[in-house]
Amino acid sequence: AQSVAQPEDQVNVAEGNPLTVKCTYSVSGNPYLFWYVQYPNRGLQFLLKYITGDNLVKGSYGFEAEFNKSQTSFHLKKPSALVSDSALYFCAVRGNTGGFKTIFGAGTRLFVKA
Amino acid sequence: EPEVTQTPSHQVTQMGQEVILRCVPISNHLYFYWYRQILGQKVEFLVSFYNNEISEKSEIFDDQFSVERPDGSNFTLKIRSTKLEDSAMYFCASTPGLPNTGELFFGEGSRLTVL
Numbered sequence: 001a002q003s004v005a006q007p008e009d010q011v012n013v014a015e016g017n018p019l020t021v022k023c024t025y026s027v028s029g030n031p032y033l034f035w036y037v038q039y040p041n042r043g044l045q046f047l048l049k050y051i052t053g054d055n056l057v058k059g060s061y062g063f064e065a066e067f068n069k070s071q072t073s074f075h076l077k078k079p080s081a082l083v084s085d086s087a088l089y090f091c092a093v094r095g096n097t098g099g100f101k102t103i104f105g106a107g108t109r110l111f112v113k114a
Numbered sequence: 115e116p117e118v119t120q121t122p123s124h125q126v127t128q129m130g131q132e133v134i135l136r137c138v139p140i141s142n143h144l145y146f147y148w149y150r151q152i153l154g155q156k157v158e159f160l161v162s163f164y165n166n167e168i169s170e171k172s173e174i175f176d177d178q179f180s181v182e183r184p185d186g187s188n189f190t191l192k193i194r195s196t197k198l199e200d201s202a203m204y205f206c207a208s209t210p211g212l213p214n215t216g217e218l219f220f221g222e223g224s225r226l227t228v229l
Contacts, residue, residue: 043220104157
């Protein structure tokens with residue numbers, strides 16, 4: 001069975017500073033990993049994914065994530081945070097069989113202060 | 115840009131009533147999903163659907179829930195007899211023909227309030 005852990009309920013960062021939102025995962029076989037963002041009263045929007053290849057993947061809005069197989073982590077990063085990045089961020093993992101369901105972490109709320 | 119559309123955006127119902135939530139996935143997508151989110155918290159998998167049948171379902175998706183793709187474009191979630199704990203935001207999502215590597219495209223959600 002696959003699972004995802006986001007150890008921080010909330011991350012606070014000042015505008016212009018780098019941000020990291022943490023994620024660890026557990027899955028049998030090759031991990032397919034995703035980050036999504038949710039703004040208030042909206043659906044989830046895809047940010048980036050790791051399927052194979054380079055461990056550093058780049059996505060929308062300047063976000064990137066680093067896949068670390070030995071630590072089973074997939075942390076989301078951005079070099080310089082914007083106030084508009086404030087939102088709820090979900091890490092997700094997909095299995096390789098059955099209905100290919102995607103399992104989401106509990107979410108991390110990011111606050112970027114001006 | 116193509117998008118997943120969901121109706122209604124908000125539905126209020128009495129406990130024990132039947133509710134149907136509707137979704138129109140992106141037209142060339144083949145895999146469809148329902149998720150729910152309670153109080154803006156964790157996003158929970160309900161069911162996946164491919165080739166007109168359920169591929170996988172969670173423990174939440176009990177006999178009170180059903181899904182259907184009645185006409186090749188709509189994808190519906192029915193709750194036969196709603197309970198208070200069914201109050202949540204329900205999201206429809208779809209992916210194209212590579213379900214393991216493709217990202218989910220979500221609708222804006224249907225908020226269900228059970229009184």
